[in-house]
Structures are given as structure tokens and as C-alpha cells.
Amino acid sequence: FASLGSAARTAEEAGISLKDAARIQNAAIRTKQEITVVGSRANGTAIATSDWDYIMSGNSAQRHSAASSVPRGISGGSQNASGIETGIDIWSSNPNSPNPVNVNPQMPHVIFRPKY
Numbered sequence: 027f028a029s030l031g032s033a034a035r036t037a038e039e040a041g042i043s044l045k046d047a048a049r050i051q052n053a054a055i056r057t058k059q060e061i062t063v064v065g066s067r068a069n070g071t072a073i074a075t076s077d078w079d080y081i082m083s084g085n086s087a088q089r090h091s092a093a094s095s096v097p098r099g100i101s102g103g104s105q106n107a108s109g110i111e112t113g114i115d116i117w118s119s120n121p122n123s124p125n126p127v128n129v130n131p132q133m134p135h136v137i138f139r140p141k142y
Contacts, residue, residue, distance in 0.1 A: 032131045032132075033131065033132055033133055033134045033135065034131070034135055034136070034137060035068060035070075035134055035135070035136050036136065037050075037063075037136050037138075039070070039136075040063065040067065040068050040069070040070050040134065040136050041067075041070040041072070042063065042067060042136060046097045047138075049095060049096060049097055050063065050096050050097065050138045051138050052095070053091075053092040053095045053096050053138075054092070054138040054139060054140045055140045055141055056091070056092075056095070057084055057088040057089075057091050057092045057140075058084065058088065058140050059082055059083045059084030059088045059089070059092065059140060060082070060083040060119075060137060060138065060139050060140065061080055061081075061082050061083075061092060061096065061137075061138045062080065062081040062082075062119075062129050062135050062136065062137045062138070063078065063079065063080060063135065063136040063138070064079045064080070064081060064129065064133065064134070064135050065077075065078075065079030065115075066079075067079065067136075068133075068134040068135045068136050069134045070134070072099075074100070075099055075100040075101050075102075076099045076101075076102065077098070077099035077101065077102030077103035077111070077112075077113045077114060077115060078096065078097055078098055078099055078103070078113065078114050078115070079114075079115045079117075080092075080096060080114070080115070080116045080117070081116075081117045081118070081119050081127060081128075081129055081135075082116055082117070082118060082119065082120075083118075083119045083120055084118075084120060085120055085122065085123070086118075086123070089116055089118060089120075093114065093116055096114070098112065098113035098114045099113035099114070100113055101113060102115075103115045104116075
């Protein structure tokens with residue numbers, strides 16, 4: 027019977043470059059919210075063009091601000107007003123947002139916490 031412990035990883039374990047990890051960490055600090063990378067980037071299965079999937083804990087303004095500075099993929103992700111893929115998907119874990127999502131602890135994820 028295998029243990030179902032947390033699948034949290036470090037950025038290095040997930041294959042996230044130091045440059046990308048620094049960008050995400052800086053966004054978490056600047057916007058004062060937790061930013062969690064999920065999906066192929068956390069699994070370590072991303073290819074160069076893969077999109078980035080994030081779960082962010084901040085309010086709408088904090089999430090919008092962080093979205094402008096975290097890494098993006100070349101394709102995939104949500105579409106902008108022009109119908110062009112943005113290379114990024116963001117979900118909210120903020121309990122005050124509609125339909126908040128939580129990180130599944132059994133799925134690979136990388137958490138970046140703000141440091142005050």
C-alpha cells in the first residue's frame with residue numbers, strides 16, 4: 027500500500043530553469059501572493075512551446091499584475107480578445123473569487139511563496 031504523500035516539488039526537480047523560477051518568485055513577492063505551477067511544467071514533461079499553468083492565491087488585481095511578469099509558453103493557454111493563445115493559464119485559489127480551485131496535493135506542483 028503506497029503512501030499518497032504530497033507531490034510538491036522544487037523548481038529544480040520540475041526542470042524549471044533558475045531564470046524562470048526567479049521570475050515567478052519575484053512575481054509572488056511583488057504581488058504578495060502564493061503562485062503554484064501545475065501541469066506539464068510541474069510534471070517535468072513540458073517541451074519548449076508548452077504553456078504555463080498557474081494557480082494564484084491573490085485577488086483579481088494581484089493575479090492580473092503577476093500575469094504580466096511570469097513566464098509564458100509559445101502556444102496553448104487561454105485566448106486573448108483577438109483569439110490568440112497566450113501561452114498561460116491562470117486559476118484562482120482565492121476563496122472570494124468565483125469557483126476557486128485548490129492544488130491537488132497528489133499531482134506534481136511547485137509552490138512559490140512571497141517572502142516578506
